[in-house]
Amino acid sequence: MSNLATYGAVQQRSFDDLVTRHAPLVKRIAYHLMNRLPPSVQAEDLIQAGMIGLIEASRNYDPSQGASFETYAGIRIRGAMLDEIRRSDWTPRSVHRKARMVADAMREIENAEGRDARDVEVAESLGMSIDDYHQVLQDASGARIFSYEELCEVGEVVPSEGSLARPRNTLEDGPARGLEKSHFREALGDAIAGLPERERLVIALYYDEELNLREIGQVLGVSESRVCQIHSQAALRLRSRLTDWLGDDEI
Numbered sequence: 001m002s003n004l005a006t007y008g009a010v011q012q013r014s015f016d017d018l019v020t021r022h023a024p025l026v027k028r029i030a031y032h033l034m035n036r037l038p039p040s041v042q043a044e045d046l047i048q049a050g051m052i053g054l055i056e057a058s059r060n061y062d063p064s065q066g067a068s069f070e071t072y073a074g075i076r077i078r079g080a081m082l083d084e085i086r087r088s089d090w091t092p093r094s095v096h097r098k099a100r101m102v103a104d105a106m107r108e109i110e111n112a113e114g115r116d117a118r119d120v121e122v123a124e125s126l127g128m129s130i131d132d133y134h135q136v137l138q139d140a141s142g143a144r145i146f147s148y149e150e151l152c153e154v155g156e157v158v159p160s161e162g163s164l165a166r167p168r169n170t171l172e173d174g175p176a177r178g179l180e181k182s183h184f185r186e187a188l189g190d191a192i193a194g195l196p197e198r199e200r201l202v203i204a205l206y207y208d209e210e211l212n213l214r215e216i217g218q219v220l221g222v223s224e225s226r227v228c229q230i231h232s233q234a235a236l237r238l239r240s241r242l243t244d245w246l247g248d249d250e251i
Helices: 003-034 043-060 069-087 093-113 119-125 130-140 145-151 175-193 197-208 213-220 224-241
Strands: none
Touching (some): 003 043, 003 069, 093 130, 119 130, 130 224, 175 197, 213 224
16 A cells, blocks of 8 residues: 555544544534524534534644534534524524514613613513513523523634624634634623623523523523523523624624
8 A cells, every 4th residue: 555545544544533433423413502502503504514514624624723522523513504504594583583672672782771781671661461471581592592602602702793603613714713702702701791690690601601591590580481591591691782893783
């Protein structure tokens, strides 16, 4: 066998080994995302998209850039799954519209009052009952939830012009992108720190501790649906406070 053929065979074995060893990572990320998505999203679809992301990561990984393969692959796998969700957005336009209305109302109230907008104030501003407002939060909980998944992937998120933040491959970032990312992380951190206490706690338990809604409800002593509402409200409040970074055209 020629040296070239031998090198090719070694490279193929290395590629196959990376994919085989990290296949469980795809399932782990898929089922982690499934906790945040409605039943209409199938785990099998996420896993299939994630495997494509893993294969691409295996082909493109450059160890000289300093990131471990698992870190790099995790970003590519998650990104492939989120792209799959975007392509098959299940949420009615009316839900997106109402969520934007909530975020806009929150921003107006907080700018006028200089404090956190309360549930009853937002509901009154929108001309709806508190029960209807909570239903909007419930409906919005699955809408573009991946955008807030991305927001909370601190260190892997940068804003894109005119839209929500999108994850980028950190190995491809230049100095300017790194500085922009650093500024965004700072703005996001400030926005999260400024959330009302219960919303901040839900965000921490959900993203940092990786508890699901039912588990968070047990910690807080409230129902799973109430946790869902709190999480959705926190996400929309962050959205309203990061408008300069995220743009106004999507929730």
